[in-house]
Amino acid sequence: MVSINKEKCIGCGTCAAVCPEGFEIKGGKAVVKNGNASCIKEAKESCPVDAIKI
Ligand code: SF4
Incomplete structure (x- = not known):
C-alpha cells in the first residue's frame, strides 16, 4: 500500500x-495513480521530503 x-x-x-x-500531481500535491507500478520504490527514494510511504 x-x-x-x-x-x-x-x-x-x-x-x-x-x-x-x-x-501524478493534483491540486499541488502528489497523488498515487498506481501503487503497483515498478518504479514506486525509486520515486520514494527521490522524494526530497520523504513523503512517500510504502
Ligand atoms: S517527490 Fe515528494 S514532495 Fe515531491 S511531489 Fe512527490 S511526494 Fe510530493
Whole structure:
C-alpha cells in the first residue's frame, strides 16, 4: 500500500517525473495513480521530503 503524506509533500513533481505510472500531481500535491507500478520504490527514494510511504 503506497501513500503520500500530504502535510510533508511540497508538490515538487519529482515522484511524477521519476515514476509517471505511479504518481501524478493534483491540486499541488502528489497523488498515487498506481501503487503497483515498478518504479514506486525509486520515486520514494527521490522524494526530497520523504513523503512517500510504502
Ligand atoms: S517527490 Fe515528494 S514532495 Fe515531491 S511531489 Fe512527490 S511526494 Fe510530493
